[in-house]
Amino acid sequence: MYQVKKAEKGHITEFDLELFTKSAKETEMRRLFHKMLNEELFTYCFQPIVSAADGSIYAYEALMRGNLPALTRPDQILQLAHEEECLHEIERLTMFLSAKSYATFLSTHQIRGDELLFVNSIASQYMNHDEAVAYVEQYSFLQDRIVIEITEEDSPDLTALLKKREMPGFSGVFALDDYGSGYSNEKTLLELAPAYIKLDLSIIRDIDSDPDKQQIVENIVSYAHQRGMKIIAEGLETPAELLKVLELDVDLLQGYFLAKPSAVPKPVSAESVAVIEHFRKHLA
Template identity: 35%
Template sequence: MTPPNGCGRCQTLPGTPDEPGRLFLWPPLGHSLGKLVAHLRESGGSYQLRADAQCVVVGMGQGGLRQLSAHLPNVLTAEEVRGTRALFVPGDSEPGMADFPRVDSLQRLTTLQQSGWLVDMLAEGRLTTFFQPIVHAQDTSHIFAHEGLLRGRDAGGALVPPNRLFDTAREADLLFQLDLAARTTAIREAVRHQLRTHLFINFTPTAIYDPAHCLRSTVAAIREAGIPESHVVFEIIESDRAANAAHLRAIVDFYRQAGFKVALDDLGAGYSSLNLIHQLRPEFMKLDMELVRGVHADPYKASIVQKLLEIARQLGIQTVAEGIETPEELSWVRRHGVDFVQGYLIARPSDVPARSTPRITD
């Protein structure tokens, strides 16, 4: 269900209960309830069965939810865990009317418990941005833009890669909060480093309910930072997961009306659709690195990339070839008219934006 406008979900972090209390569970089937009660009986756990409400109330000591989470896969199927409604109430009080809006799935409750490290990271602001330059294809010493790439830091300061952050966020239903934090962190770090180039900022369409409400803080942060709107490019990631094209178009329209540009990422990868080009009409198209890798030696890849570049030229869309790692790849995309390149051959992502890049000649 879509929350009401201005719900503030992306700015609110859920709690991960670890104090003593009681866990109220409503399994989807009587069979599921029976399996759960049998497990609690065999394990000697404290519980109370309320047959009239098809509910079992489990006494939780310190760390009890974590222990229950560890045993759940051996007790209930994944579908039963998803279908079981759950409510944690601290202490020994009965839930009141004000508590019932907090009823959630048992899966989310236990996943949040297991991903408390991410909640803590978000709450403590332990996110940072690495920057990778995007340079002119014909003159790689000329930096056009920097892409902001999210990184986290654990409690000891070690880097946490973005795939772990986003995978955990999806499982724990924290994608809304993480995506907002990623955007604002990129803006903050660009200002801190006094970035003067264009800035590519990633966003996940499924993390945005309503552009007019979910993106206001991002736009405000850019304007307060004094970054020119014309220098900001919002890069659509995971377009295959967008709810529908109309929703994605509404997001793109919101960004454009605010003065920003839009890039379509990973063109030619996964579920990316050429339909998105005419539906979204981006200012930039980024060719997927797997398509670019070895393009000079693969006639199938070469044919596909040539056609994409031809389409972009005809439509006035600027192109970025991602994942350039060898001089041969760079030489090929240059000859076929790509506008910009990005990849390890030029520069790796760094916590300090590159001020210069090498001039690479054929």
């Protein structure tokens, strides 16, 4: 339908090209989104989560990317999924396709096989019984390795979280993402009872020169360790940031300084391992 600017009755209306172009673009994006869903045009890049104890790879986080040039970013995809009421399909595809990639890496000896797999999940969504059973039948070897990473910015859906925790064949282990961002707050922490807390990069950025951020991390680490939770510092980009979070006793490390996300698993950078080893040597 052509768009026209509002005018008084009996007056000539003016064609609004800008509005028409915007509408056409939105229609095309929706078409591409459904093509992506129907043809499963997704890639999952894997970024190592590294042990602060020795620099070894503890886990991989699967990060969704779209395979169409106009639709690659996960925030774009999730926004369209929300608008088109397709969040469940995104959840199902993420669970299955990330596991499929992990299985390929395992069969081709690109990973050791004991690493955990962190999968970004939509807090309000969960696989139905038949989907969960099919998942377990195909990927039973992942039963104790999957960590469900909750990323939704809204308040958690407790019913959905309980369903995730009780899905057949799953470990029921959660990671709380973006803690300290303003979305993942204390209420969410208490309700989710995660095994892992991922500190938001807004806290990690320049932490080596910010005493307030250091105090925040020190407090969170103390809280988590008293309850058997592990702290992940994500978004690490410099040797100084890495060294500081090591001093603050975080458990796990993630960020471009250690390794960038890749469709094929890559080793941890030699420079970051050297920082960890040097720190541990002088701590002993």
